[in-house]
Amino acid sequence: RKEVEQDPGPFNVPEGATVAFNCTYSNSASQSFFWYRQDCRKEPKLLMSVYSSGNEDGRFTAQLNRASQYISLLIRDSKLSDSATYLCVVKRRGSTLGRLYFGRGTQLTVWP
């Protein structure tokens, strides 16, 4: 079983829509969770960290459910510029600095 599983999509939504991505992780020792964004043929960039209590950054909301071992990302009022691949990333407790596990990404296309 893969360390991090994501629905690859693609998700195709109109501007203004709300879209949600889920991600599951297999190792219960996982400690830290993140969403990265990757534009086509570019490098990934950190979108937001995911905290146990849930957190929000503008139109983006991240949730963590440790009992079920899944992480979610909600995007409200989608913009054309949100079109990208969203990577779910997990770090195990006690692992060495920066040892991250990446999901294969969920592709989002927002159309006008």
Place this chain on the structure above:
Amino acid sequence: DGGITQSPKYLFRKEGQNVTLSCEQNLNHDAMYWYRQDPGQGLRLIYYSQIVNDFQKGDIAEGYSVSREKKESFPLTVTSAQKNPTAFYLCASSGSPGYGTGELFFGEGSRLTVL
């Protein structure tokens, strides 16, 4: 501007040839990493280094080699032993010690094609 520079951006290689990908950072980060990305796959860790003159194998180290002689530099050599070298290679760095930080800063990547 601080950042990570990878070169070359595109590289073509014949089968049986070794090739070295350059990665330089001026972020003063201690840790550096090499990932490989294939279409439809997640990033996979090749090698990482937490300090100068020290590095560890990641999940797919076979057919690759690295060195860390300077803090700023972490070159990756793709050897002829690597069976499927065509991929997008990403170098990253991370600066904060401890276990809570997860932000990796990536270079723009090197796209290697073996002919």
